[in-house]
Amino acid sequence: MDDRLRETLSAMMDDEADELSVRRLLSHGEQSDVRAQWQRWQHVRDLMHQGHAPADAVDVSVGVRRALAGQQDSAMEARLATGVATRNWRWPAVAMISLALIVGFGAGAGWDSAAPDNGVAEYASAGATVSGSPASDPVQEVALQGLDQEQWEHLSRYLLEHAQHNSVGAGRGAVGYARLVSASAPAY
Amino acid sequence: MVYSLAISRFLRRGRVLALVLVALCVPAPVVADQSRTAEEWLAQLAPALNMTSYRGVFVYARGDQVSSLQIAHRYRDGMVEERLVLQDGGNGEIVRKGMRVVCVLPEQGHVQLDQVIPSGPFAEAFANQLMPVMQWYTPELIGEDRVAGYDVVKIGLKARDEHRYSHRLWLEKSTGLLVKSHVRSLRDSVLEHFQFTSLEITDDIADAELAVQTQGYEIKRDLSAEASPSPAPRMEGWVLRWQPDGFMPAATPRSGKGRAVAFSDGLAAFSVFVERAGRIAMPTGASRIGATTVYISQLQVAGQPFMVTVVGEVPPATAKKVAESVEIDDTMAFETAKR
Numbered sequence: 001m002d003d004r005l006r007e008t009l010s011a012m013m014d015d016e017a018d019e020l021s022v023r024r025l026l027s028h029g030e031q032s033d034v035r036a037q038w039q040r041w042q043h044v045r046d047l048m049h050q051g052h053a054p055a056d057a058v059d060v061s062v063g064v065r066r067a068l069a070g071q072q073d074s075a076m077e078a079r080l081a082t083g084v085a086t087r088n089w090r091w092p093a094v095a096m097i098s099l100a101l102i103v104g105f106g107a108g109a110g111w112d113s114a115a116p117d118n119g120v121a122e123y124a125s126a127g128a129t130v131s132g133s134p135a136s137d138p139v140q141e142v143a144l145q146g147l148d149q150e151q152w153e154h155l156s157r158y159l160l161e162h163a164q165h166n167s168v169g170a171g172r173g174a175v176g177y178a179r180l181v182s183a184s185a186p187a188y
Numbered sequence: 189m190v191y192s193l194a195i196s197r198f199l200r201r202g203r204v205l206a207l208v209l210v211a212l213c214v215p216a217p218v219v220a221d222q223s224r225t226a227e228e229w230l231a232q233l234a235p236a237l238n239m240t241s242y243r244g245v246f247v248y249a250r251g252d253q254v255s256s257l258q259i260a261h262r263y264r265d266g267m268v269e270e271r272l273v274l275q276d277g278g279n280g281e282i283v284r285k286g287m288r289v290v291c292v293l294p295e296q297g298h299v300q301l302d303q304v305i306p307s308g309p310f311a312e313a314f315a316n317q318l319m320p321v322m323q324w325y326t327p328e329l330i331g332e333d334r335v336a337g338y339d340v341v342k343i344g345l346k347a348r349d350e351h352r353y354s355h356r357l358w359l360e361k362s363t364g365l366l367v368k369s370h371v372r373s374l375r376d377s378v379l380e381h382f383q384f385t386s387l388e389i390t391d392d393i394a395d396a397e398l399a400v401q402t403q404g405y406e407i408k409r410d411l412s413a414e415a416s417p418s419p420a421p422r423m424e425g426w427v428l429r430w431q432p433d434g435f436m437p438a439a440t441p442r443s444g445k446g447r448a449v450a451f452s453d454g455l456a457a458f459s460v461f462v463e464r465a466g467r468i469a470m471p472t473g474a475s476r477i478g479a480t481t482v483y484i485s486q487l488q489v490a491g492q493p494f495m496v497t498v499v500g501e502v503p504p505a506t507a508k509k510v511a512e513s514v515e516i517d518d519t520m521a522f523e524t525a526k527r
Contacts, residue, residue: 139504140473142484150468155475155482161448162459162480162499 009038026065035061226327226343229359236364239263243397244336244387245275250380250478262393269398281402292402324348324434324453325355333358335367336387345455350374351432351506352456353479363389371479371501379479380501425521426462430513432506451500458500458507462514464522465493474504483507489516 008025011017017025028034147155243260256275261268267286274280283290325345333340338360345355354376358368367387371380400406434453448461458481465486474483483498485508496514498507516522 139483139508141504142471142473142475144475144477147471151470154466154468154470158459158461158482158497158499159477159480161461162450162457 005034006037009034009041012038013041022064026061031061226329227322229329229341229343229364230327230357232364233357233359233366236359237366238268240363240365240389241391241393242365242387242389243393244384246382246384246387248380248382250480251476253477256385260393260397262391262398264391271398271400273402279402281400283398283400285398290400290406292400292406324352325455330356332361335360336384338362338367338387338389340367347374349432350503352453352502353379355455358383360387360389365389373479374503425518426514426516428460428510428513429515431510432502456501458498458502458510460510460514461495461497461499462516462522463495463497465495470495470497474507476504481507483511485511485514487514487516490519492519494522 004021005025005028008017008021012022012025025034144152144155241262241264243258245256245258248255248257254276258273258275259270261270263269269285270283272282279292281292283292325347328344328346330342330344333342335358340358340360343357343359345357347354353374354372356370356372357366359365360367366382368383369381370378373379428449428451431451432453435451435456435458436453437449437451448459450457450459452458470484470486472484472486474481476482479501481498481500481502481504483504485496487494487496494516496511498511500507502510
């Protein structure tokens with residue numbers, strides 16, 4: 001792996017890589033080297049930030065490729081599910097989030113700003129927990145934005161009804177109403 | 189919080205009433221001195237929620253949705269009156285006087301709110317659940333802070349297992365009023381956020397502040413009416429083979445359309461809907477809005493397709509496990525529930 005690739009990898013960590021460089025990185029012959037380097041750096045960074053190491057041996061390249069290809073992999077969908085206008089995003093943010101998700105160790109400081117989504121990395125953590133327990137499979141994500149009008153309405157009804165259980169009648173004060181109002185907000 | 193990914197990920201959660209009841213009624217497990225203080229605060233929360241008079245504006249955020257509401261809440265002569273006015277989007281308000289609730293809401297897409305306003309005595313159903321919250325959450329006094337101009341104490345309720353989310357509550361010091369709350373993930377990032385941005389705790393709230401002022405489609409419900417002989421949840425035709433420890437059936441929605449049962453551990457809740465699969469084909473899997481997970485799964489019973497939906501403030505893995513544990517034992521029970 002030459003210095004230029006290393007530089008790209010480093011830039012990715014700082015959320016500053018451009019798409020071309022990342023494509024170059026992904027097409028590099030020695031993907032295992034790239035992965036190893038990425039993991040080492042993440043390791044170091046994580047130790048510096050958190051005092052513990054992230055999950056080892058996670059291959060994020062697939063997710064990155066998908067992000068590049070604009071496919072809706074689970075990470076993307078999860079983000080879509082939060083209703084973020086993705087088109088306006090700089091690519092690195094997209095890839096970073098995918099990475100954060102797939103690697104599942106949260107995000108470093110540089111990614112914080114790149115993740116205005118809510119459930120996504122969160123979801124990753126939940127997913128990590130899931131995979132940690134042998135009995136269950138990872139949970140498949142459905143993008144709310146992928147729903148058509150009828151499906152959304154159907155879903156809305158569930159959300160509302162659930163909110164109802166906990167709001168108006170439940171005597172839980174203002175907070176209960178808030179969820180209800182939120183649930184009755186127009187479709188994404 | 190280093191792990192917290194973004195400012196915009198927020199959450200809050202009320203769930204407080206049952207919590208308080210629990211705090212009041214359940215002998216606390218052996219805890220550190222600090223925690224005992226937290227429990228005392230929690231015990232104060234239920235009365236504080238209803239019996240404090242105040243006006244203010246709060247924001248509620250989950251996922252990328254942020255709602256802002258203005259509220260006036262008055263407790264006088266044993267009766268709670270409150271009025272909430274939507275501050276974003278269309279005009280709308282919710283006015284409550286005792287158990288009577290009037291909603292004036294703007295066009296809600298194509299969803300009719302009156303379809304889902306319960307006609308049953310939910311308050312009773314919930315209030316009668318004395319659930320040992322402390323068994324499932326570890327209370328902790330985290331510190332002091334200032335919210336909306338008031339000094340507050342910050343209390344953590346950390347989930348004891350991975351089936352539920354943790355909560356954080358900010359209580360105003362003199363009254364115990366909940367002024368801010370978070371629902372936090374397993375990794376301690378904020379999924380849902382509730383917070384007063386302006387607040388005035390005062391007994392001086394005029395009647396006019398509590399009157400309906402918006403013109404629009406009104407929906408009225410008297411929550412105390414129609415007292416049901418059996419507030420017990422009805423799981424007609426199906427059973428739940430698994431639910432996280434501590435989640436008990438809490439209330440039965442009376443909208444009559446679905447087959448829904450709510451479960452609560454006193455702090456968090458999820459609802460399970462079991463229906464014949466209708467003409468609308470729903471994708472299966474989990475979706476999330478802040479702390480709220482919607483998990484949809486399909487199953488075939490005696491050649492007939494059924495749809496199971498779990499909605500709640502629980503992690504996706506929990507929702508999935510619950511949905512997959514639904515077992516339909518009597519397809520005939522669904523005959524009356526055709527939509």
